[in-house]
Each structure stands twice: as C-alpha cells, then as structure tokens.
C-alpha cells in the first residue's frame with residue numbers, strides 16, 4: 096500500500112527525527128511512503144487567527160499536491176484535524192467543496208492509521224519506566240485520535256502509563272495563542288507542569304509537536320527533571336527501531 | 338457608560354488578575370469542584386446525557402427558527418393571563434420602562450433576584466443616577482454589591498471570594514461579627530435581607546424560560562430570595578431576553594434537565610418558580626401587577642446571522658466558563674464585559690460591538706472544551722474563530738461595530754507572507770533552509786523578535802532541527818518527489 100506522509104510545519108522545522116521515526120513505523124508494516132517535497136503547513140496559524148482567505152489558499156495548495164487517491168498520514172492529531180474536519184468547515188458553500196471532501200476523507204492521524212487500518216502489535220524491548228501522557232486538544236476533540244495514541248502506549252508492557260489529573264486540559268500552546276497571550280499561556284503551561292511533576296514520572300509523552308515544544312520548553316526553563324518526548328520517538332525507541 | 342476597552346486595558350487587567358494569587362486559588366478550587374460535581378451527577382443520574390444534549394440543541398434551534406411567531410404567541414397568552422408585556426429594543430428602553438414604573442408607584446427601592454439581563458443593561462447604576470436604590474438579594478450578588486464589583490461569573494457572581502474574604506466583607510460593610518463558617522455567613526446575610534424584605538413594594542427578577550403556549554415564566558433558583566422578590570411584593574418586574582422564549586412546558590423541562598447539572602452539578606434546584614399570572618381576584622397574596630420586559634438589545638441582529646444565531650441557544654448554565662482553561666486563570670472581570678468566558682466572547686462583541694471589545698477574542702486557545710460541554714451544543718470555539726475573522730475583516734461583515742473595528746495591519750501582512758510561503762514548495766524549502774542555517778542565530782537574537790520574545794519569557798529556546806528533507810532523501814524506500 097502507498098501512502099502520503101505530511102510532516103507538518105513543526106515537523107520539518109523542529110522535529111525532523113520524529114518524522115523519520117514516524118515514516119519508519121509505517122515502513123515497518125510494509126507501507127510504501129511518498130514524501131511530497133513541495134509540502135508546507137496545514138494552515139492552522141492563519142485559520143485560528145481568522146484569516147480564512149489566506150488559509151483557503153494554503154489548503155488548496157495541499158489539496159492539489161496530495162491529489163492521488165492515497166491515504167494522507169499525519170504524525171500530529173492537531174494538523175490531521177485541521178485537514179480532515181476544519182477544511183470542510185472552511186470550504187462550506189465553496190465551489191471546491193467536493194474536492195475538499197475527497198481530500199479530507201483520506202486524512203489520518205498516524206496512530207489511528209497504525210491501529211485501525213494496520214492493526215499493529217508492538218513488542219516492548221525497553222526497561223521498566225513510568226510515563227504520563229498529555230492529550231492535545233484538537234486531537235482529542237476534533238480529530239478524536241487520542242484513544243488510538245494511548246492504546247499504542249498501552250501495548251508497551253514495560254511502560255507504566257500514569258494519567259494526569261487534568262490530562263484533557265489545554266497546555267496553553269494553541270499556536271498563535273501562546274504568542275498573543277503569553278502571560279495567560281504561561282499560567283496554563285505552569286498548571287500543566289505542576290500536574291506532571293506530581294506524578295513522579297520519567298517521561299511526558301505527547302502526540303503533538305506544538306504542545307511538546309511548549310511543555311518541554313517550559314519544563315526546561317523551570318528546571319523540571321522530566322523528559323518530554325514525542326509519541327513516535329518514544330515508540331520507535333521502545334521497539335528498537337532507532 | 339462606554340463599552341469601549343482598548344488592548345492596553347485588557348493587558349493591564351489580565352496581568353493584574355494573573356498576579357493575584359488568592360484569586361487564582363479561589364477560582365481554581367471552585368471551578369474544579371463545579372466540574373467534578375457535574376461529571377459525577379451526569380454519570381450517576383443520566384443514562385444518555387449526549388442524547389439529551391442533542392435534544393436540547395434541537396429544541397433551541399427549532400425555537401430560534403420560529404422566534405418571531407413564538408414571541409407573539411407568548412405576548413398574547415401572557416396578556417390573557419393578566420401580565421403586562423413591554424418591548425425594549427435596547428438597554429435604554431428597558432431602563433426607562435423600569436424607572437417609569439417605579440416613579441408611577443412613587444417607590445425608591447427595588448429588590449432584585451439574580452438577573453444577568455439587568456447587569457447587561459447596567460440597571461443598578463441607571464437607577465442610582467435617578468435616586469433609586471436597587472438591593473441585590475441573591476447571596477453572591479449581595480456580596481459583590483457590598484464591594485461594588487460586577488459579577489465575576491454568570492451563575493456564581495462572587496465565586497472569586499472565599500469564605501474568609503466574605504466574612505471580612507460582612508464585618509466591614511454590615512458591621513457583623515467576623516465569621517467564616519458558611520452557615521453563619523448565610524445567617525448574617527439572611528438577617529440583613531430580612532430587614533430589606535420587610536415591606537418592600539417592588540421586586541425584580543430575570544427569566545429562565547418564558548413559555549409561549551402557556552404565557553408563563555419559569556425561574557430557577559436555590560436560595561428562595563427569587564421567590565421572595567417575585568411574590569411578596571406588590572409589583573413584580575421580570576426582564577427577559579427575547580431568546581428565553583420557548584414553545585412548551587415539555588421544552589422547558591428538557592432544558593431544565595440540562596441546565597441544573599451543567600450549572601452546579603446538582604440534579605435539581607431548590608426552587609422552581611413557575612409564574613402564571615399576577616394575584617387573581619379573591620387570592621390573598623402574590624403581586625398585584627406583573628410586568629414582563631422583552632429585551633432585544635441586538636439579539637435580533639444575532640438571530641439574523643446564519644452561524645452566530647446559535648449563540649442565542651444559550652441557557653446561561655455557565656459550564657463553558659467552568660471548563661475554560663483561560664477563565665480559571667484570569668476570572669470574569671478580566672473580560673471587561675458583563676458576559677465573560679467562552680459564551681461571553683461569542684455574545685459580547687455582538688451585543689456591545691466588535692469595535693468595543695475585540696481584544697477579548699484573543700482569550701481563547703481554541704481547545705474546544707467549551708463546545709464539548711455546552712448542554713445545548715453551541716459550537717463556541719468555532720464561533721470565536723469566526724468572530725476573529727470578523728476582526729480580521731474577512732467575516733460575513735454583519736456584526737455590530739464591524740466597520741469601526743481596529744484591524745492590525747501588521748497581523749494581516751504577516752499572514753499574507755505566511756500564505757505566500759505556504760503555497761509554494763520552493764519558498765517553503767528555502768524557509769526551512771534558513772531556519773537550519775540561522776536557527777542558532779535566532780537563539781542569540783530571540784529576545785529582540787517580539788513573538789519569540791514572548792515565547793521565551795517562560796520557555797527555553799526550542800531545539801530546531803530543520804534537516805528533514807535531506808534525511809528523507811537518504812531514507813531507503815521513500816518516494817521523494
């Protein structure tokens with residue numbers, strides 16, 4: 096089977112290794128991965144700020160680029176939700192709607208694809224550790240892919256998954272939100288980190304580069320000794336893919 | 338009273354609230370309790386909450402689709418029942434109607450049950466200017482009236498004060514002994530209010546549901562002060578936003594089932610006051626006159642928009658505030674509007690003008706939690722985003738104050754550049770290349786770049802690794818095209 100891989104803007108600017116691991120996870124299941132070199136960003140920054148016309152142009156760039164009937168795999172629940180759900184809202188009453196709909200129906204978040212379509216089973220080769228999980232809001236409420244991500248972690252028998260008290264609460268990233276309202280965002284990420292700290296874990300795992308950059312960056316500044324790691328780096332490590 | 342608040346005013350009050358540790362603690366603990374209670378009640382008492390939400394959504398949507406007709410039916414039946422119905426197209430009209438009723442009866446005191454509509458029209462301030470004192474009888478409202486503050490929350494107006502602070506307020510303002518036990522604080526309030534209730538003549542309330550087929554109004558409350566204010570007086574005045582009108586008792590029951598657990602986590606309120614008429618001949622008590630003021634105040638403008646009209650489904654349960662990760666950090670006052678939190682962000686610009694309060698639209702990370710818990714399924718986050726597009730000059734353009742809204746040229750330009758880059762593979766790869774080369778450069782100058790500076794105020798510089806394309810090219814088996 097052939098699939099498109101959409102790395103996301105943060106993937107290509109800050110999380111190259113995560114994307115490589117994500118591609119390897121697909122290859123491991125015998126999937127042939129197509130990487131379009133002209134891929135850019137899903138358009139969330141402009142969309143969330145209300146610049147709908149600019150966003151439509153970005154969306155059309157992606158829609159035209161990923162034009163063959165292959166599934167489009169995204170290693171981020173947030174961007175997958177944008178391309179699968181929000182594009183439809185954006186193009187409501189637009190002449191391009193049916194084209195957009197065809198595109199959106201092919202978008203999958205990676206863990207969802209691995210589990211639902213490929214039915215992966217992972218064997219944990221790592222030592223015993225404790226980890227907690229942060230749910231990205233968009234992945235949770237729009238893409239609805241969180242249960243798959245957590246199910247993948249639960250396959251790893253040496254990982255004790257300890258849930259946060261406020262797992263479903265926003266970490267304060269919200270893309271441009273963290274820049275427009277830095278102080279509020281700071282209060283939010285500090286709350287998240289206090290929750291993480293109280294769990295006595297080695298790792299905090301997230302399936303989204305944005306949240307991870309936010310939480311890890313703030314933990315680093317606060318001198319918190321918990322390692323933030325992306326879901327696909329974590330799995331790749333545990334199953335000895337790297 | 339001016340509704341305009343600048344970006345700087347917002348920034349100032351937000352920072353002030355964020356630095357108020359007591360406030361943060363109070364808010365967080367109460368919001369947590371309210372959320373937990375709601376969750377437990379729904380789990381224990383409701384077999385299919387989601388189906389009920391869907392039913393509630395439909396009830397309200399159908400109602401709104403027929404609102405003009407339902408309003409007429411309500412008016413007709415209410416008049417038949419002996420109510421006096423008034424139409425107020427704006428705050429000024431509503432205030433004047435109330436003032437003239439007071440003057441006609443030569444009264445200068447009015448006792449109030451809780452009413453957000455009365456807050457929206459700034460009734461208390463207006464009456465005060467005209468020599469009339471409005472006395473709040475809801476415990477929360479009484480507390481904030483004593484310290485001259487507006488409600489911090491649409492359901493729990495004094496939620497930002499803990500019981501020790503309330504004890505101090507009562508001591509200072511009511512000369513009461515210093516107490517902190519809830520029961521004792523309640524007693525102080527009760528004693529104080531008994532005096533006010535002794536021989537008042539005019540009472541005021543809001544309305545939860547106005548039932549068109551019956552010409553009746555339904556009030557939900559927990560303290561009994563609402564019942565006192567509406568029955569022990571000679572004249573009862575009820576302010577009712579036009580969107581509160583619904584068709585039948587059945588509809589009201591569905592909405593009540595959704596309202597109460599969402600608001601407090603209880604499954605029923607202590608008092609349900611269903612008022613069908615003023616005192617009838619031969620009856621010994623009840624008000625002799627009941628006036629219902631149907632308040633528009635730009636609601637019909639909201640109703641006319643194909644998306645925003647859904648905001649009028651709101652039953653004011655407040656649960657979107659309770660679940661908002663921004664609200665519990667800054668509290669309601671920082672929104673500089675009668676209506677704070679997610680629903681506040683949706684309706685304030687439309688009721689009071691986008692030009693007057695657009696900075697409040699930034700107070701949302703679009704986490705969608707509000708949309709997920711709203712009992713009538715208002716897509717709050719989507720509507721907030723849509724209003725941002727009005728602010729950006731790209732919406733449908735019908736929002737109040739649209740043309741006068743200040744628009745950031747810099748922001749517009751930034752997103753034009755973004756679009757330019759993100760629609761060209763070549764330019765995008767060049768950008769990535771620059772990040773790769775100058776990533777470290779950004780680290781040195783990060784503090785000079787405004788957006789990055791904000792980011793770095795509480796985070797380390799992100800570890801940038803922009804080598805994806807070369808890595809993918811080297812990876813065996815990938816089709817790089």
Ligand code: SF4
Nearest residue numbers: 651652654655657711
């Ligand atoms: S918008 Fe929904 S959740 Fe918020 S107060 Fe209204 S009914 Fe409640």
